[in-house]
Amino acid sequence: MAITWKHEKVVVAALMGAVGLLSTAAQAQDSQTQVISRGEVIATTCYTCHGTYGASPSSIPKINDLSTERMISTLQGFRSGQRASTIMSRHVSGYSDEEIVEVATYIGNLQKRGK
């Protein structure tokens, strides 16, 4: 049986799919023992207003394009009052510096994870 060029493309795509699957399977295996991080837990509470994975579908700003550093400085600015807000200063005052770093690190790396 000869595999034509046309079919090669399909096979490559399929192999890529298979590789993707293997990688997904490996991730799934990792995830079986994975502890859900504090950063991720807090991030999911941001998603209610700012969209799942920070990709807001509404007039509320998206946050999935913020780097970790930018997000930390923005949140700290809300908390200190240096940055104006309607509601964010009331929210951010409920989190410690450590929690801000954790959630900013998680959200700042979302795009790297393909989210």
Place this chain on the structure above:
Amino acid sequence: MAGISRREFVKLVGASGALSAFGLTGCESAPTKAAKAAPRVVVIGGGFGGATCAKYLRIYDPTLNVTMVEQNAGHITCPGSNWVLGGLRNMEAITQNYNALRGKHGVNVVQDRVTSVDPGKRIVYLSSGKTLEYDRLVMSPGIDFRWDAIAGYDEAASQVIPHAWKAGSQTVLLQKQLHDMPDGGTVIICPPAMPFRCPPGPPERASMIAYYLKTNKPRSKILILDAKEEFSKQKLFMNAWNELYPGMIEWVPASKGGKIQRVDVASRTVYSDEGLTTHKGDVVNIIPPQRAGEIAVSAGLANQAGWCPVNQQTFESTLVPNIHVIGDSAVAGALPKSAHTANNIAKMTAAAIVSIFRGVKPPLPSHVNTCYSLVGPEYGISIAAIYKLGEDGMLQGVKGAGGVSPVDAPRQFRVQEAGYAQGWYVSITADSFG
């Protein structure tokens, strides 16, 4: 096929790879052998709590077998239903479907009604005669009403005097009565004592009805007969009423005759002060006292007060193992009963269930409540709070955080918050149902 047959192709890369290449994986309805072995979670109820939990269970662990049972084809949201009364939205705009849960997140959505649960055998029985086995069950049945709390007000009476505290036909009925009432008439709203679903809902309702009346029947009045001594965002609401609807809304607290005890449906009359005071309305809206949804009560998950006590980290019932109760039905520490908290509780519960299946410690929860109210189309106010688990295992508000919109804020602030209120609706419905 000249070069390669589908059978050979599948042989080459394996069945799963072939399916992946054709984009068929992810949401398959026929369970594979692996999926059959995956832990099974059944979620009862497709409101904000149930839908969010089903979605986030699959986000946290795409191998989980998640089934959500909901008796309706979609969910008409309580958030936004007051906006319908004000004429700012129609019913279609507050109706959500489960297409994304099914197609995008691989949740098995079953339209059926749960008749009973056997916690010993871990089986859910459906009215169709079908059964669902589970490893973990999530109950998110919302609220039901205490029909015996106000003399003369039962379920049949609500077809004449609507509660409109579950959005849908009740919302439409109340809206129709508002449209039919004469200019110069009186609308009576009777909110219950705490705890109940959506504490800022009654004053937002009064605001939206006032907006409708000011526009269409400006000589009319609104009388709030409240079973409480104070209400959510009170100063903000009352300031806004004076500004936007001067003289139109009167609020009567419980101690001044606000707590009603009896209703005469035929004459649309409510009685307070042990029957000494009567108020007759052209439209009457009674929001009765509430309890956990019936299925949670019948499954033995409720306490004597009618709500479901839970471990406030995992939301597992303290009365029945392997069943998590989320949303309005749960006793969730300091969290109010709102769509926003139901969304957050659902996520914390999903994280806890996935952790339990993995045999690892559930993460420490972190909750937010954000509640916007529209007083007018361009006048919004909000309340926010952060909740964490205290050393006593109870969810408590973080001191020094949260609070209401500033009382002395400029009008532009109210305009911005009105915009965010509407943005919040789009975002939370997408996060829960999308």
